[in-house]
Amino acid sequence: FYVFFHLFYSFISVALTMHNLTYRFGDDWKKLLELPPKDNRMKTSDVTSTKGNEFEDYCLKRELLMGIFEMGWEKPSPIQEESIPIALSGRDILARAKNGTGKSGAYLIPLLERIDLKKDHIQAIVMVPTRELALQMSQISIQLSKHLGGVKVMATTGGTNLRDDILRLDEIVHVVVATPGRILDLIKKGVAKVDQTQMMVMDEADKLLSQDFVALIEDIISFLPKNRQILLYSATFPISVQKFMSKHLQKPYEINLMEELTLKGITQYYAYVTERQKVHCLNTLFSRLQINQSIIFCNSTQRVELLAKKITQLGYSCFYIHAKMMQEYRNRVFHDFRNGLCRNLVCTDLFTRGIDIQAVNVVINFDFPKNAETYLHRIGRSGRFGHLGLAINLITSDDRYNLKTIEDQLITDIKPIPSSIDKSLYVAEFHSVDPDEDGDEGGAKNKDLGAA
Ligand SMILES: *[C@@H]1O[C@H](CO)[C@@H](O)[C@H](O)[C@H]1NC(C)=O
Ligand SMILES: *[C@@H]1O[C@H](CO)[C@@H](O)[C@H](O)[C@H]1NC(C)=O
Ligand SMILES: *[C@@H]1O[C@H](CO)[C@@H](O)[C@H](O)[C@H]1NC(C)=O
Ligand SMILES: *[C@@H]1O[C@H](CO)[C@@H](O)[C@H](O)[C@H]1NC(C)=O
Numbered sequence: 327f328y329v330f331f332h333l334f335y336s337f338i339s340v341a342l343t344m345h346n347l348t349y350r351f352g353d354d355w356k357k358l359l360e361l362p363p364k365d366n367r368m369k370t371s372d373v374t375s376t377k378g379n380e381f382e383d384y385c386l387k388r389e390l391l392m393g394i395f396e397m398g399w400e401k402p403s404p405i406q407e408e409s410i411p412i413a414l415s416g417r418d419i420l421a422r423a424k425n426g427t428g429k430s431g432a433y434l435i436p437l438l439e440r441i442d443l444k445k446d447h448i449q450a451i452v453m454v455p456t457r458e459l460a461l462q463m464s465q466i467s468i469q470l471s472k473h474l475g476g477v478k479v480m481a482t483t484g485g486t487n488l489r490d491d492i493l494r495l496d497e498i499v500h501v502v503v504a505t506p507g508r509i510l511d512l513i514k515k516g517v518a519k520v521d522q523t524q525m526m527v528m529d530e531a532d533k534l535l536s537q538d539f540v541a542l543i544e545d546i547i548s549f550l551p552k553n554r555q556i557l558l559y560s561a562t563f564p565i566s567v568q569k570f571m572s573k574h575l576q577k578p579y580e581i582n583l584m585e586e587l588t589l590k591g592i593t594q595y596y597a598y599v600t601e602r603q604k605v606h607c608l609n610t611l612f613s614r615l616q617i618n619q620s621i622i623f624c625n626s627t628q629r630v631e632l633l634a635k636k637i638t639q640l641g642y643s644c645f646y647i648h649a650k651m652m653q654e655y656r657n658r659v660f661h662d663f664r665n666g667l668c669r670n671l672v673c674t675d676l677f678t679r680g681i682d683i684q685a686v687n688v689v690i691n692f693d694f695p696k697n698a699e700t701y702l703h704r705i706g707r708s709g710r711f712g713h714l715g716l717a718i719n720l721i722t723s724d725d726r727y728n729l730k731t732i733e734d735q736l737i738t739d740i741k742p743i744p745s746s747i748d749k750s751l752y753v754a755e756f757h758s759v760d761p762d763e764d765g766d767e768g769g770a771k772n773k774d775l776g777a778a
Contacts, residue, residue: 355388362398379407384414386439389473394435397469403428408581409557410436419557420571421581430466433527433557438471440525441500448518450525452503453543455533457483463529464503477501484508492517506534506542513549520549531560535570547574589736592689592705593751595743596719596729604692604720605636611690611718612642614746616753619663619685622672623704625693633692634672646672675700687752688716694725698735716752718743 379402381394402410405423412419413436423429437450452467454460464481471477478498482491483505491508495517502509502518512518526547528534534543547556556575560567571578599607608622622637624630627648634646645668647656663671666685675695689705705717719740721729733740 355392356395359392359395361396365398376402376404376407381435384410384435384439386435387474389475390435390439390470392473393438393470394431396472397431397466399428399431403431405429405581406432406435409433412579413437413555413557414439416555418555418575418578419581420575420578421557421559422561422563423559423581424561429529429559430463431470433529433559434463434467434470437501437525437527438467438474438477441471441474441477443474443476443500445500445522446498447522448499448502448520449523450501450527451509451520451523451546452501452527452529453506453509453534453546454503454529455505455539457485457505459529460503460505464501467501467503479503482508482512488512506539506546510542510546513546520546521551523550523554525555525557526550527557527559529559531558531567531570532562532564535564535566540566540570543570589702589705589738592715592717593747594705594717594719594738594740595747596721596740597743599720599722601722605633605640607720608637608690608692609640612640615688615716616749617669618687618753619666620670620688620690621686621704622670622690622692623695624672624674625695627674629693630672630674637670637672642670643668644670644672647676648674649676675704686715688718691717691719694719694721694728695732696728698732701732702736714750714752716747 381391381399381402386394404427405421406428409419409421409432413433421429421432423432433452437452441449452460452463454463460481460483464479467477467479471479477500479501480491480494480499481503482494484507486508488508488511491512492515495512509518513520528543533539547554556578558567558571558575558578597607622633624633627650630646630648634644637644645659645663647659651659659671662668672692691701691704695701695704705715719725719729729740
Protein backbone atom coordinates (compact mmCIF):
# COMPACT_ATOMS: atom_id res chain seq x y z
CA PHE A 327 0.00 0.00 0.00
CA TYR A 328 2.82 2.30 0.96
CA VAL A 329 4.50 1.74 -2.43
CA PHE A 330 1.28 2.30 -4.21
CA PHE A 331 0.65 5.48 -2.32
CA HIS A 332 4.14 6.64 -3.03
CA LEU A 333 3.73 6.00 -6.76
CA PHE A 334 0.44 7.75 -6.76
CA TYR A 335 1.93 10.68 -4.94
CA SER A 336 4.81 10.87 -7.43
CA PHE A 337 2.36 10.75 -10.26
CA ILE A 338 0.41 13.65 -8.86
CA SER A 339 3.51 15.69 -8.30
CA VAL A 340 4.81 15.00 -11.79
CA ALA A 341 1.44 16.00 -13.18
CA LEU A 342 1.53 19.19 -11.18
CA THR A 343 5.04 19.99 -12.34
CA MET A 344 4.04 19.25 -15.90
CA HIS A 345 1.11 21.51 -15.46
CA ASN A 346 3.41 24.27 -14.26
CA LEU A 347 5.71 23.69 -17.20
CA THR A 348 2.86 23.89 -19.64
CA TYR A 349 1.83 27.05 -17.95
CA ARG A 350 5.25 28.51 -18.35
CA PHE A 351 5.83 27.51 -21.93
CA GLY A 352 2.35 28.11 -23.23
CA ASP A 353 0.84 31.36 -24.34
CA ASP A 354 -0.71 32.25 -21.03
CA TRP A 355 1.93 34.88 -20.33
CA LYS A 356 0.20 37.03 -22.89
CA LYS A 357 -2.81 37.27 -20.63
CA LEU A 358 -0.68 39.03 -18.04
CA LEU A 359 0.43 41.80 -20.37
CA GLU A 360 -0.72 45.32 -19.73
CA LEU A 361 -1.76 46.20 -23.25
CA PRO A 362 -2.62 49.75 -24.28
CA PRO A 363 -6.04 50.37 -25.88
CA LYS A 364 -6.27 48.95 -29.36
CA ASP A 365 -5.75 51.32 -32.27
CA ASN A 366 -8.43 50.35 -34.72
CA ARG A 367 -7.86 52.98 -37.33
CA MET A 368 -7.61 51.84 -40.89
CA LYS A 369 -4.08 51.65 -42.14
CA THR A 370 -2.59 51.73 -45.62
CA SER A 371 -0.01 49.48 -47.18
CA ASP A 372 2.86 51.66 -45.87
CA VAL A 373 2.33 49.75 -42.69
CA THR A 374 0.16 46.81 -43.69
CA SER A 375 1.74 45.40 -46.83
CA THR A 376 3.69 42.92 -44.79
CA LYS A 377 4.75 39.35 -45.37
CA GLY A 378 2.56 38.36 -42.47
CA ASN A 379 5.35 37.81 -39.96
CA GLU A 380 4.74 37.81 -36.23
CA PHE A 381 7.15 39.21 -33.65
CA GLU A 382 7.30 35.71 -32.23
CA ASP A 383 8.84 34.47 -35.48
CA TYR A 384 12.16 36.14 -34.67
CA CYS A 385 13.10 33.99 -31.66
CA LEU A 386 13.23 37.05 -29.43
CA LYS A 387 13.49 36.77 -25.67
CA ARG A 388 10.11 36.37 -24.01
CA GLU A 389 10.77 39.45 -21.89
CA LEU A 390 11.45 41.56 -24.96
CA LEU A 391 8.28 40.28 -26.61
CA MET A 392 6.36 41.37 -23.55
CA GLY A 393 7.76 44.88 -23.91
CA ILE A 394 6.89 44.92 -27.60
CA PHE A 395 3.30 43.89 -27.05
CA GLU A 396 2.90 46.30 -24.19
CA MET A 397 3.91 49.10 -26.55
CA GLY A 398 0.78 48.15 -28.47
CA TRP A 399 2.81 46.80 -31.39
CA GLU A 400 0.95 43.75 -32.56
CA LYS A 401 2.72 42.71 -35.73
CA PRO A 402 5.90 43.92 -37.40
CA SER A 403 5.49 46.68 -39.99
CA PRO A 404 7.18 46.23 -43.40
CA ILE A 405 10.37 48.05 -42.33
CA GLN A 406 10.49 45.90 -39.20
CA GLU A 407 10.02 42.71 -41.18
CA GLU A 408 12.92 43.69 -43.38
CA SER A 409 15.22 44.98 -40.64
CA ILE A 410 14.82 42.76 -37.60
CA PRO A 411 16.06 39.39 -38.92
CA ILE A 412 18.96 40.97 -40.81
CA ALA A 413 20.00 43.15 -37.89
CA LEU A 414 19.86 40.12 -35.59
CA SER A 415 22.26 38.34 -37.91
CA GLY A 416 24.81 41.09 -37.41
CA ARG A 417 24.85 42.45 -40.95
CA ASP A 418 25.05 46.14 -41.80
CA ILE A 419 21.84 47.72 -43.02
CA LEU A 420 21.11 50.69 -45.22
CA ALA A 421 17.41 51.43 -45.07
CA ARG A 422 15.30 54.02 -46.71
CA ALA A 423 12.26 54.58 -44.58
CA LYS A 424 10.14 57.51 -43.65
CA ASN A 425 8.79 58.59 -40.30
CA GLY A 426 5.88 56.81 -38.81
CA THR A 427 6.44 53.42 -40.36
CA GLY A 428 7.87 51.69 -37.31
CA LYS A 429 11.46 52.67 -37.92
CA SER A 430 12.43 52.92 -34.26
CA GLY A 431 11.20 49.40 -33.57
CA ALA A 432 13.07 48.19 -36.62
CA TYR A 433 16.39 48.90 -34.93
CA LEU A 434 15.60 48.99 -31.21
CA ILE A 435 14.17 45.47 -31.15
CA PRO A 436 17.25 43.70 -32.57
CA LEU A 437 19.50 46.06 -30.62
CA LEU A 438 17.91 45.18 -27.30
CA GLU A 439 17.76 41.49 -28.18
CA ARG A 440 21.50 41.48 -28.68
CA ILE A 441 22.41 43.18 -25.40
CA ASP A 442 24.32 40.78 -23.17
CA LEU A 443 23.52 41.61 -19.56
CA LYS A 444 26.53 39.69 -18.34
CA LYS A 445 28.74 42.34 -19.90
CA ASP A 446 29.01 45.75 -18.32
CA HIS A 447 30.28 47.84 -21.21
CA ILE A 448 28.47 50.04 -23.72
CA GLN A 449 27.20 47.61 -26.34
CA ALA A 450 25.23 49.85 -28.65
CA ILE A 451 25.04 53.50 -29.63
CA VAL A 452 21.97 55.04 -31.19
CA MET A 453 22.94 58.25 -32.93
CA VAL A 454 20.25 60.86 -33.63
CA PRO A 455 20.44 64.45 -34.86
CA THR A 456 18.36 66.16 -32.19
CA ARG A 457 17.92 66.20 -28.47
CA GLU A 458 14.18 65.59 -28.70
CA LEU A 459 14.71 62.49 -30.79
CA ALA A 460 17.34 61.24 -28.34
CA LEU A 461 14.95 61.55 -25.44
CA GLN A 462 12.15 59.96 -27.43
CA MET A 463 14.29 56.99 -28.48
CA SER A 464 15.72 56.39 -25.03
CA GLN A 465 12.18 56.48 -23.68
CA ILE A 466 11.07 53.85 -26.19
CA SER A 467 14.13 51.71 -25.40
CA ILE A 468 13.34 51.86 -21.71
CA GLN A 469 9.73 50.87 -22.31
CA LEU A 470 10.66 48.05 -24.65
CA SER A 471 13.23 46.65 -22.24
CA LYS A 472 10.99 47.00 -19.22
CA HIS A 473 10.85 43.25 -18.60
CA LEU A 474 14.39 42.49 -19.68
CA GLY A 475 15.61 43.05 -16.15
CA GLY A 476 18.39 45.54 -16.07
CA VAL A 477 19.20 46.85 -19.54
CA LYS A 478 20.66 50.25 -18.78
CA VAL A 479 19.84 52.94 -21.31
CA MET A 480 21.31 56.41 -21.17
CA ALA A 481 20.49 59.47 -23.23
CA THR A 482 23.23 62.03 -23.62
CA THR A 483 22.92 65.24 -25.60
CA GLY A 484 24.36 68.67 -25.76
CA GLY A 485 22.78 71.32 -23.58
CA THR A 486 22.81 69.21 -20.43
CA ASN A 487 25.32 69.07 -17.60
CA LEU A 488 28.44 67.21 -18.69
CA ARG A 489 29.33 66.27 -15.11
CA ASP A 490 26.05 64.40 -14.70
CA ASP A 491 26.85 62.36 -17.78
CA ILE A 492 30.33 61.58 -16.51
CA LEU A 493 28.95 60.40 -13.18
CA ARG A 494 26.29 58.36 -14.93
CA LEU A 495 28.93 56.61 -17.03
CA ASP A 496 30.68 55.54 -13.85
CA GLU A 497 27.80 53.12 -13.48
CA ILE A 498 26.79 50.41 -15.91
CA VAL A 499 25.43 51.58 -19.26
CA HIS A 500 24.54 49.14 -22.05
CA VAL A 501 22.88 51.43 -24.57
CA VAL A 502 23.68 55.07 -25.27
CA VAL A 503 21.28 57.25 -27.24
CA ALA A 504 23.17 60.35 -28.22
CA THR A 505 23.64 63.36 -30.39
CA PRO A 506 27.08 63.34 -32.04
CA GLY A 507 28.84 66.24 -30.27
CA ARG A 508 28.30 65.14 -26.70
CA ILE A 509 29.10 61.47 -27.14
CA LEU A 510 32.29 62.29 -29.02
CA ASP A 511 33.29 64.55 -26.17
CA LEU A 512 32.71 61.75 -23.66
CA ILE A 513 34.61 59.25 -25.79
CA LYS A 514 37.58 61.56 -26.18
CA LYS A 515 37.68 62.19 -22.44
CA GLY A 516 37.90 58.43 -21.99
CA VAL A 517 34.67 58.45 -20.01
CA ALA A 518 32.53 56.60 -22.56
CA LYS A 519 34.39 53.46 -23.57
CA VAL A 520 33.26 52.23 -26.93
CA ASP A 521 36.08 49.91 -27.95
CA GLN A 522 33.74 46.96 -27.41
CA THR A 523 30.61 48.56 -28.80
CA GLN A 524 29.49 46.19 -31.50
CA MET A 525 26.53 48.11 -32.85
CA MET A 526 25.82 51.65 -33.99
CA VAL A 527 22.50 52.89 -35.31
CA MET A 528 22.14 56.13 -37.23
CA ASP A 529 18.60 57.45 -37.33
CA GLU A 530 17.82 60.24 -39.79
CA ALA A 531 21.23 59.61 -41.26
CA ASP A 532 20.75 62.25 -43.95
CA LYS A 533 20.85 64.83 -41.17
CA LEU A 534 23.64 63.13 -39.25
CA LEU A 535 25.80 63.15 -42.34
CA SER A 536 25.18 66.77 -43.22
CA GLN A 537 28.04 69.28 -43.10
CA ASP A 538 27.41 70.02 -39.43
CA PHE A 539 27.88 66.50 -38.19
CA VAL A 540 29.74 64.31 -40.63
CA ALA A 541 33.21 64.98 -39.21
CA LEU A 542 32.02 64.12 -35.71
CA ILE A 543 30.45 60.88 -36.90
CA GLU A 544 33.63 59.81 -38.67
CA ASP A 545 35.57 60.58 -35.51
CA ILE A 546 33.22 58.50 -33.38
CA ILE A 547 33.45 55.56 -35.75
CA SER A 548 37.23 55.60 -35.51
CA PHE A 549 36.88 54.64 -31.83
CA LEU A 550 34.62 51.65 -32.51
CA PRO A 551 35.98 48.15 -33.07
CA LYS A 552 36.61 47.12 -36.68
CA ASN A 553 33.90 44.49 -36.80
CA ARG A 554 31.08 46.70 -35.52
CA GLN A 555 27.68 46.59 -37.11
CA ILE A 556 26.15 49.78 -38.51
CA LEU A 557 22.44 50.26 -39.15
CA LEU A 558 21.65 53.34 -41.14
CA TYR A 559 18.15 54.73 -41.61
CA SER A 560 17.49 57.68 -43.84
CA ALA A 561 14.51 59.16 -45.66
CA THR A 562 16.66 60.45 -48.51
CA PHE A 563 19.98 59.41 -50.00
CA PRO A 564 22.06 62.46 -50.74
CA ILE A 565 25.67 62.03 -51.91
CA SER A 566 26.89 62.43 -48.33
CA VAL A 567 25.04 59.26 -47.30
CA GLN A 568 26.28 57.31 -50.32
CA LYS A 569 29.88 58.32 -49.63
CA PHE A 570 29.59 57.32 -46.03
CA MET A 571 28.06 54.02 -46.96
CA SER A 572 30.83 52.97 -49.30
CA LYS A 573 33.45 53.99 -46.77
CA HIS A 574 32.08 52.50 -43.56
CA LEU A 575 29.45 49.86 -44.30
CA GLN A 576 30.30 46.31 -45.24
CA LYS A 577 28.07 44.84 -47.92
CA PRO A 578 25.04 46.47 -46.36
CA TYR A 579 21.67 44.86 -46.79
CA GLU A 580 19.65 47.50 -48.62
CA ILE A 581 16.04 48.18 -47.82
CA ASN A 582 13.99 50.65 -49.76
CA LEU A 583 10.38 51.00 -48.81
CA MET A 584 9.93 54.45 -50.24
CA GLU A 585 9.51 53.97 -53.97
CA GLU A 586 5.92 54.86 -53.66
CA LEU A 587 4.75 58.41 -53.30
CA THR A 588 2.82 59.21 -50.21
CA LEU A 589 -0.61 59.71 -51.73
CA LYS A 590 -1.76 56.30 -50.61
CA GLY A 591 -4.66 56.42 -48.21
CA ILE A 592 -5.55 59.94 -49.22
CA THR A 593 -8.73 60.45 -51.18
CA GLN A 594 -8.48 63.45 -53.46
CA TYR A 595 -11.34 65.60 -54.68
CA TYR A 596 -11.71 68.84 -56.53
CA ALA A 597 -14.52 71.37 -56.47
CA TYR A 598 -15.03 73.81 -59.33
CA VAL A 599 -15.49 77.32 -58.00
CA THR A 600 -14.93 80.91 -58.95
CA GLU A 601 -12.51 82.95 -56.92
CA ARG A 602 -15.42 84.66 -55.14
CA GLN A 603 -17.08 81.37 -54.16
CA LYS A 604 -14.01 79.97 -52.41
CA VAL A 605 -14.79 81.16 -48.89
CA HIS A 606 -18.39 80.08 -49.15
CA CYS A 607 -17.27 76.71 -50.39
CA LEU A 608 -14.84 76.38 -47.49
CA ASN A 609 -17.62 77.21 -45.06
CA THR A 610 -19.76 74.46 -46.56
CA LEU A 611 -16.89 72.01 -46.25
CA PHE A 612 -16.39 72.92 -42.60
CA SER A 613 -20.03 72.30 -41.84
CA ARG A 614 -20.30 69.05 -43.77
CA LEU A 615 -16.99 67.35 -43.09
CA GLN A 616 -15.93 65.72 -39.89
CA ILE A 617 -12.62 67.47 -39.56
CA ASN A 618 -10.33 66.53 -36.74
CA GLN A 619 -7.64 68.96 -37.75
CA SER A 620 -7.14 70.56 -41.15
CA ILE A 621 -4.39 72.38 -42.96
CA ILE A 622 -5.45 74.93 -45.58
CA PHE A 623 -3.00 76.16 -48.17
CA CYS A 624 -2.94 79.57 -49.85
CA ASN A 625 -0.47 80.81 -52.39
CA SER A 626 0.70 83.99 -50.65
CA THR A 627 1.35 85.50 -47.26
CA GLN A 628 -1.33 88.07 -47.80
CA ARG A 629 -3.97 85.54 -48.74
CA VAL A 630 -3.07 83.43 -45.71
CA GLU A 631 -3.75 86.33 -43.37
CA LEU A 632 -6.95 87.32 -45.16
CA LEU A 633 -8.32 83.80 -45.17
CA ALA A 634 -7.42 83.18 -41.53
CA LYS A 635 -9.39 86.30 -40.67
CA LYS A 636 -12.40 85.13 -42.69
CA ILE A 637 -12.34 81.70 -41.11
CA THR A 638 -12.24 83.23 -37.65
CA GLN A 639 -15.15 85.49 -38.56
CA LEU A 640 -17.09 82.44 -39.66
CA GLY A 641 -16.65 81.15 -36.13
CA TYR A 642 -14.09 78.41 -36.60
CA SER A 643 -10.88 78.16 -34.65
CA CYS A 644 -7.88 78.92 -36.80
CA PHE A 645 -4.15 79.60 -36.65
CA TYR A 646 -1.96 80.76 -39.48
CA ILE A 647 1.71 80.75 -40.34
CA HIS A 648 3.70 82.05 -43.27
CA ALA A 649 7.27 82.83 -44.23
CA LYS A 650 7.20 86.45 -43.13
CA MET A 651 6.65 85.53 -39.51
CA MET A 652 9.57 85.09 -37.12
CA GLN A 653 10.82 81.53 -36.97
CA GLU A 654 10.34 81.39 -33.22
CA TYR A 655 6.75 82.45 -33.50
CA ARG A 656 6.15 79.98 -36.31
CA ASN A 657 7.49 77.21 -34.12
CA ARG A 658 5.13 78.21 -31.34
CA VAL A 659 2.11 78.19 -33.60
CA PHE A 660 3.13 74.86 -35.05
CA HIS A 661 3.68 73.45 -31.58
CA ASP A 662 0.28 74.63 -30.39
CA PHE A 663 -1.42 73.29 -33.48
CA ARG A 664 0.26 69.95 -33.00
CA ASN A 665 -1.00 69.91 -29.45
CA GLY A 666 -4.51 70.37 -30.73
CA LEU A 667 -5.11 73.88 -29.38
CA CYS A 668 -6.79 74.73 -32.63
CA ARG A 669 -8.47 72.80 -35.40
CA ASN A 670 -7.44 74.63 -38.53
CA LEU A 671 -4.16 75.97 -39.77
CA VAL A 672 -3.86 78.27 -42.77
CA CYS A 673 -0.42 78.48 -44.32
CA THR A 674 1.78 78.89 -47.35
CA ASP A 675 4.02 76.20 -48.76
CA LEU A 676 6.71 76.77 -46.20
CA PHE A 677 4.80 74.38 -44.00
CA THR A 678 4.97 71.45 -46.32
CA ARG A 679 8.04 69.42 -45.56
CA GLY A 680 8.62 66.88 -42.85
CA ILE A 681 5.36 67.56 -41.13
CA ASP A 682 3.42 64.75 -39.67
CA ILE A 683 0.56 65.46 -37.42
CA GLN A 684 -1.57 62.42 -36.85
CA ALA A 685 -4.69 64.39 -36.10
CA VAL A 686 -4.74 66.14 -39.48
CA ASN A 687 -7.28 64.26 -41.54
CA VAL A 688 -8.21 66.94 -44.08
CA VAL A 689 -5.96 69.10 -46.24
CA ILE A 690 -7.52 71.81 -48.37
CA ASN A 691 -5.85 73.54 -51.27
CA PHE A 692 -7.66 76.85 -51.09
CA ASP A 693 -5.31 77.92 -53.87
CA PHE A 694 -4.32 75.08 -56.12
CA PRO A 695 -0.54 74.64 -56.45
CA LYS A 696 1.31 75.12 -59.72
CA ASN A 697 3.33 71.95 -59.79
CA ALA A 698 3.17 68.30 -58.85
CA GLU A 699 5.98 68.39 -56.33
CA THR A 700 4.30 71.09 -54.26
CA TYR A 701 1.01 69.24 -54.49
CA LEU A 702 2.59 66.05 -53.22
CA HIS A 703 4.35 67.78 -50.36
CA ARG A 704 1.19 69.56 -49.34
CA ILE A 705 -1.16 66.64 -49.19
CA GLY A 706 1.24 63.79 -48.62
CA ARG A 707 1.30 64.38 -44.94
CA SER A 708 -2.00 63.17 -43.63
CA GLY A 709 -1.03 59.60 -44.36
CA ARG A 710 1.27 59.28 -41.39
CA PHE A 711 1.52 55.73 -40.14
CA GLY A 712 -0.63 54.93 -43.08
CA HIS A 713 -3.73 56.55 -41.66
CA LEU A 714 -6.34 57.91 -43.96
CA GLY A 715 -6.99 61.43 -45.09
CA LEU A 716 -8.88 63.66 -47.44
CA ALA A 717 -7.47 66.26 -49.82
CA ILE A 718 -9.85 68.82 -51.28
CA ASN A 719 -8.80 71.16 -54.07
CA LEU A 720 -10.66 74.33 -54.92
CA ILE A 721 -10.20 74.72 -58.65
CA THR A 722 -10.88 77.88 -60.62
CA SER A 723 -10.91 77.96 -64.39
CA ASP A 724 -7.28 79.12 -64.28
CA ASP A 725 -6.28 75.93 -62.50
CA ARG A 726 -7.90 73.50 -64.92
CA TYR A 727 -4.79 72.88 -66.89
CA ASN A 728 -2.63 72.42 -63.79
CA LEU A 729 -5.09 69.96 -62.34
CA LYS A 730 -4.80 67.75 -65.37
CA THR A 731 -1.00 68.03 -65.49
CA ILE A 732 -0.56 67.19 -61.83
CA GLU A 733 -2.90 64.22 -62.08
CA ASP A 734 -0.88 62.92 -65.01
CA GLN A 735 2.50 63.52 -63.45
CA LEU A 736 1.59 61.85 -60.19
CA ILE A 737 -0.44 59.14 -61.92
CA THR A 738 -3.24 59.76 -59.52
CA ASP A 739 -6.93 60.36 -59.67
CA ILE A 740 -8.49 63.58 -58.41
CA LYS A 741 -12.25 63.15 -58.59
CA PRO A 742 -15.05 65.70 -58.54
CA ILE A 743 -16.31 66.10 -55.02
CA PRO A 744 -19.47 64.06 -54.34
CA SER A 745 -22.39 65.57 -52.43
CA SER A 746 -21.59 63.41 -49.45
CA ILE A 747 -18.28 61.88 -48.58
CA ASP A 748 -17.98 58.46 -47.04
CA LYS A 749 -16.62 58.98 -43.53
CA SER A 750 -14.65 55.79 -43.56
CA LEU A 751 -12.34 57.49 -46.05
CA TYR A 752 -10.99 59.92 -43.51
CA VAL A 753 -12.54 59.63 -40.07
CA ALA A 754 -10.63 57.60 -37.54
CA GLU A 755 -12.63 54.96 -35.78
CA PHE A 756 -11.59 54.01 -32.28
CA HIS A 757 -13.53 51.28 -30.54
CA SER A 758 -13.17 53.19 -27.34
CA VAL A 759 -14.99 56.18 -28.82
CA ASP A 760 -18.51 56.69 -27.56
CA PRO A 761 -20.80 56.00 -30.54
CA ASP A 762 -22.72 59.21 -29.81
CA GLU A 763 -19.66 61.18 -30.68
CA ASP A 764 -19.57 59.71 -34.09
CA GLY A 765 -22.57 61.76 -35.18
CA ASP A 766 -22.57 64.12 -38.10
CA GLU A 767 -21.57 67.20 -36.20
CA GLY A 768 -18.04 67.91 -37.24
CA GLY A 769 -18.92 71.51 -37.92
CA ALA A 770 -20.58 72.07 -34.59
CA LYS A 771 -17.68 70.52 -32.70
CA ASN A 772 -15.34 72.59 -34.75
CA LYS A 773 -17.07 75.73 -33.58
CA ASP A 774 -17.04 74.71 -29.94
CA LEU A 775 -13.33 75.23 -29.71
CA GLY A 776 -13.86 78.94 -30.17
CA ALA A 777 -12.01 81.29 -32.43
CA ALA A 778 -8.37 81.96 -31.78
C1 LIG B 1 3.39 25.45 -9.49
O1 LIG B 1 3.56 26.85 -9.47
C2 LIG B 1 3.05 27.48 -8.30
C3 LIG B 1 3.23 28.98 -8.47
O2 LIG B 1 3.31 29.36 -9.79
C4 LIG B 1 3.79 26.95 -7.07
O3 LIG B 1 3.24 27.54 -5.90
C5 LIG B 1 3.66 25.46 -6.98
O4 LIG B 1 4.42 24.98 -5.93
C6 LIG B 1 4.12 24.81 -8.26
N1 LIG B 1 3.86 23.39 -8.19
C7 LIG B 1 4.78 22.49 -8.50
C8 LIG B 1 4.35 21.08 -8.33
O5 LIG B 1 5.91 22.78 -8.87
C1 LIG C 1 -2.75 83.32 -55.97
O1 LIG C 1 -4.05 82.97 -56.32
C2 LIG C 1 -4.88 84.06 -56.67
C3 LIG C 1 -6.28 83.53 -56.90
O2 LIG C 1 -6.25 82.33 -57.60
C4 LIG C 1 -4.32 84.74 -57.91
O3 LIG C 1 -5.11 85.87 -58.25
C5 LIG C 1 -2.91 85.16 -57.63
O4 LIG C 1 -2.33 85.70 -58.80
C6 LIG C 1 -2.07 84.01 -57.14
N1 LIG C 1 -0.79 84.48 -56.72
C7 LIG C 1 0.33 83.82 -57.01
C8 LIG C 1 1.59 84.40 -56.49
O5 LIG C 1 0.34 82.78 -57.66
C1 LIG D 1 -7.98 64.56 -33.12
O1 LIG D 1 -7.27 65.70 -32.78
C2 LIG D 1 -6.83 65.78 -31.46
C3 LIG D 1 -6.13 67.09 -31.31
O2 LIG D 1 -6.82 68.10 -31.94
C4 LIG D 1 -5.93 64.62 -31.15
O3 LIG D 1 -5.54 64.65 -29.80
C5 LIG D 1 -6.63 63.33 -31.44
O4 LIG D 1 -5.74 62.25 -31.25
C6 LIG D 1 -7.11 63.33 -32.86
N1 LIG D 1 -7.82 62.11 -33.11
C7 LIG D 1 -7.47 61.31 -34.09
C8 LIG D 1 -8.33 60.12 -34.22
O5 LIG D 1 -6.55 61.51 -34.83
C1 LIG E 1 10.89 62.91 -39.34
O1 LIG E 1 10.66 63.43 -38.06
C2 LIG E 1 11.64 64.35 -37.61
C3 LIG E 1 11.29 64.75 -36.21
O2 LIG E 1 10.88 63.68 -35.46
C4 LIG E 1 11.72 65.53 -38.52
O3 LIG E 1 12.73 66.39 -38.10
C5 LIG E 1 12.01 65.04 -39.92
O4 LIG E 1 12.02 66.11 -40.81
C6 LIG E 1 10.99 64.03 -40.35
N1 LIG E 1 11.37 63.51 -41.65
C7 LIG E 1 10.49 63.34 -42.62
C8 LIG E 1 11.02 62.83 -43.90
O5 LIG E 1 9.30 63.56 -42.49
